[in-house]
Amino acid sequence: MQAIRRRIQLKITDLEYYPAAAGLLRIVTDDEPDGVCFGVGRDAANAIDAHFRATLIGADPLNRERLWQEGMRLDRYKYLAHGVRGLVDVALWDLAGKAAGLPVYRLAGGYRDRLPCYMSGHHHDDLQAYVDEALRARAEGFAGYKDHCHLGADGMAQVARACRAAVGDDFHLMHDAVAQYILIDALRLGRVLDETKYYWFEEPLKDCDIAGLKQLCDALDLPIAATEYLPGTIHATAQVLAQGAADIVRASVPWRGGITDMLKIARLAESFDxxxxxxxxxxxxxFVHAQVIGALRNCTFFEGWKTGSLGGEPYITNPIHIVDGHVRVPQGPGLGLDLDWDAIRKAA
Incomplete structure (x- = not known):
């Protein structure tokens, strides 16, 4: 009992940065557990040191909600560099999982440990390239294929019909418009996506166009996915949901915040079914998204680009792999990262 008590009474003592090692942030404590997160560039590191370090040093890292609330305040008052708050939050969750001896997805509740994936494709100028990509996604065991077609509403309508004819009716197709349409074009294309049984229509309009998104939700049968680019974390998402302006909400690290933000957004969405x-x-x-999705009932897919390793070598010795269209949630404590500290320090 004494060992457990000692481990859960922690204090942050230092922050370390390894920018040349894929931007690794390490939160150091006065005991064994540490917390890490990749993707912290020099600007983010400078912002953390200038505005967040004083809050973190000496704080109990297990008080993630308190530190999240303080991060929200600093985000507004100090105009933090994009992603700073979320990246710190990820490292705190990694640390908490290590202190508890649990992977993050189980610390957050635990729902599943194997995630179906869809393939997220690219923009192409040639219609056949979309068909080929969709067929490859199906052949490699993915549960679906999402295009990022920028050929306009008429061009995308042709892509939709060609892809559906190629893959058949029992394979999920999604279109990510990246906010390229105006309402009248989105409505016109949406009817084609309804006809071709697309699984969702993502970011058809700008996320701030709540009135337009609601019109699409009301007019079309297929789900409208929104809020990927929306600032304001749970508070802005709540307004979209309250107005019935999205059938699916989107969240990610670090754009919408950290793990705390994603869990809050997902639970909020679940309350609206x-x-x-x-x-x-x-x-x-x-590693971050796999852990989060493993804790959620109301998230269907992990979004990937290809089979095989998702990267991180040589700093990560146990990279995540997409195999047969699925990802296994890492089972190690925290994020589940096994790090090669010799490689990290050598890069630094």
Whole structure:
């Protein structure tokens, strides 16, 4: 009992940065557990030191909610560099998992340890390239294929019909418009996506166009996915949900904040019986998003780009792999990262 008591009474003593090692941040404590997060560039590190270090040093890292609230205040008053608050939050969750001896997804509740993936494709100028990409996604065991077609509403309508004809009716297709349409074009294309049984229509309009998004939700059968680029974390997402302006909300690290933000957004969406689909492979080479999705009932997929390793070598010795269209949630404590500190320090 004494060993457990000693481990849960922690104090942050230092912050270390390894910018040449994929931007690794390490939160050091006065006991064994530390917390890490990749993706902390020099600007983010400078912002953390200038505005967040004084709050963190001496604080109990297990008080993540208190530190999240302080990060929200600093975000507004100090105009923190983008992603700073979320990256610190990730490292705090990693540390908490290590202190508890649990992976983050179990610390957050635990729902599943194997995640189906869809393939997130690229923009192409040639229609056949989308068809080929969709067919490859199906052949490699992915549960679906999402395009990022920028050929306009008429061009995308052709892509939708061609992809559906190629892959058949029992394979998920999604279109990510990256906010390229005006309302009338989104409505026109949306009817084609309805006809071709697309699984969702993502970011058809700017996330701030709540009135337009609500019109799309009301007019179309397929789900409208929004809020990926929306600032304001849970507070802005709440307004979109309250107005019925999204059938699916999106969240990610570090754009929408940290793990705390994603869990808050997902639980908020669940209270509306709305899915929260986590965006992209995400920070720390997929480890963050895999852990979060493992804790959620209302997220269907992990978003990947290809089979095989999601990267991080040589600093990560146990990279996540997409195999047969699925990702296994890492089972080690915290994020589940096994790090090669010799390689990290050598890079630094």
């Amino acid at each position: 709305v899915a929260c689909e986590i965006t992209s492979v995400g920070g720390s080479f997929g």
